[in-house]
Amino acid sequence: MIRLLLWRLALAVPLLVIVSLLTFLLIAVAPGDPAATVLGNSITDERLAEVRAQLGLDQPLLVQYWNWVSSAFQGDLGKSLLTSQPVMATIGQRIGVTMSLVVFALIVSTVGGLLIGMVGALRGGWVSRLLEWVAVVASAVPPFWLGFLLVTWFAIQAPLFPATGYITPAHSIQGWLHSLVLPVATLVAAPMMGIAKQTKDSMQESLAKDFVAALRADGMSERRIIWRHVLRNAAIPIVTLVGVFFIAMLGGTVFAETVFSLPGLGSLVVSSAQTGDFPVIQGVVVVLCLGVVIVNFLVEIAYGWLNPKARTT
Template sequence: MLRLIARRLAGGLSALFAVATLTFVLLNFSASNVARGVLGESATPAQVAAKEAELGLDRPLAERYLAWLGGAIRGDFGVSWFTGQPVTTSIVGRLPTTLSVVVCTILVAAVLAVAVGVTAAARRGWVDRLLQIVAVGGAAVPQFLVAVLLVSLLAVQARIFPATGYHPITDGVGAWALSITLPVAALAFGAMASTAQQVRGATIDELSRDYVRTLRSRGLGSTEILLRHALRSAAPSALTVLSLQFIAMLGGAVIIEQIFALPGIGFLALSSTTQGDMPVLMGVVVYVVIMVVIVNLLVDVAVGWLNPKARAS
């Protein structure tokens, strides 16, 4: 298991370095008139040139990259070109909002997907057909459309949940839960549908294997076989899908946080992209990749625990 973790960490760090390097190069090549954007259109050419020198934009690309990399290794991503606030402070302040939504979405999607997928695999019939319809709908309907529908029905008309805004958990668990319910529901719909489809297919495959017939011949009940044996063997496939869903949710959070006015990483990334605030964008990219690496590592460890054969692969 330790060798598996070491291999995955090495691969994750390599991916982090590659993504950060490519992002830095692309942002610097695509950036134009950043200094004028910071100062405004009324700035004189001399003021623009002075601002470019202050931001280091007059230095060669390699020199700027090495300076940024040295700071990033120490955890210092610089300061925002527009607000002057340290990048790390901006991201850490918004990270709990995004993680609250994404982690709760993963948990809700996982529980519902296992329940629906296993039920569809065991009973088939109308439950299975209904799952197919929901899976197609979850893949076809955009998340923002689900979010708008939920806001219209449950926030504007029924007034059960707040339409916008976020309350940290320090304001009370009830207020926090109410503020993230609709965003979580909007993200969880598609994730639950696709994961349930994967659980259903993997469970059906496991139920058709020889060891299941052997267990039945020994007198084990269908429920015990399904939950203790077939589901455990089918779990790695579901975990892999959930890890991919986590990555998709980080991208979907950009839209969801805009709709629900949530002060999260997605909101920060979009505003920084609009302004061309490169230090903040680079910090967001690094933090997001780190989260993806950690989640993939946890999934690999869980898969290795459930299926020892995966440790050697």
Template structure:
């Protein structure tokens, strides 16, 4: 298990370097005249050249990356080119919002998808058909449209939940929950649809195995076979789907945060990418990549615990 963990950590470290590097090179090559973009058309050429020199934009692109990487290794991620806000502060202040949104959605979607997928696999018939129909509907509905409709119905017309804004958990747990209900619902619909289908298929495949029939022939109750043995084996596929869903939800959080005006890293990433604010974009990418690596490591360890054969792969 120790060697398995080291391999996963090594792969995660490579991603932590490769993703910001690729983003830096792509954005740096297409950023254009950053000094002119920041100062505007009224600035003189001397002012623009001075600012570009201060930002290091007068250096070759590879040298710019090496300079940034050297500072990043010491914990200095720089500051925003447009607002002078330290990158670390911009990420740390907004990260709890996105983490709250994505983690809550992942947990809720996993619970609902597990119940729906297992019920469809065990009872089949109209239960199975209902789950599959709802899954198709969940796939077909665009996430941004669902978010807009939820806001229109439950916030604007009914007034049950706030249409925009975010309240920190430390300020008001009830307000925090209310501010997340609609964003979580908008993200969870598609996640539940995908995960429920995968879990249903995994449970059905497991129930067809010869060893399941052997356990039943030995007199074990159907409940014990299902919850002790079948779910343990089927959970490997379920955990893999949940890990993929988590990564997808980080991307989906971008449009949800914009629709509901949540001050998360998705919103700041969208704005910074449009402006070409490379330091902020890189800071957000490092934070999100680190989160994805940690979540995938946790899932891989859980899968290895449930299925020792995975450690050999």
């Protein structure tokens, strides 16, 4: 198990390097000049050349990338071109909003998906077929469209929740939870039904195996068979799917935070792209990539715990 985890950690390093390099190159060839963004309306050829030299933009791309990577390993992701605030500080101010949104959405979708899937697997028949159709429909619903519908229904027509804004937990726990209800609901539809379908399929497959019949023949209670054996045996693909949906939710926060005006990383990327604040964009991408690596690492731990065969691979 330890060897497997060390191997996964070793693979994470080149992944971060590749993502950061590709992001750096894409930003480098994107329209716009960071030096012009810094100068604003007071652009002259002399000032433009001076600022480009200060930012290191007059150096070759690989040299620029190496300088950025060297600083990044020391915890310095550069400074915002517009505010001159350190990128790490800007991300630190907003990452709590994004993580609150994603973690709550993941908990709701996982718990709800497991319960719905278990009902579908144990009941079968029309319940199972209905679950199949609902999962297909939920996966086809665009998050931004669902967000607008939720705002129309539950913030305008029936003002139960705020349409926009975010309240920090330090200010009010109730207000914090209240401000997250609609954004979380926007993110959970497809993941919840996807997890429900996977749970149903995996449990039905496990219930049809010989070991379940043997446990029933030994007189073990149905509840114990379900919770201790069937669900754990079915959990392996579910854990993998939960990790995939967590990563997808990180991308989905761009829509949710934009629709509901939440000050998170998703809205930060959108505003930075609009203003050409390239250091902030690159910093957010690298931090999100690091989050993906951490999630994959946790999935590997859970997978190894559930499946002893994986520990020897």
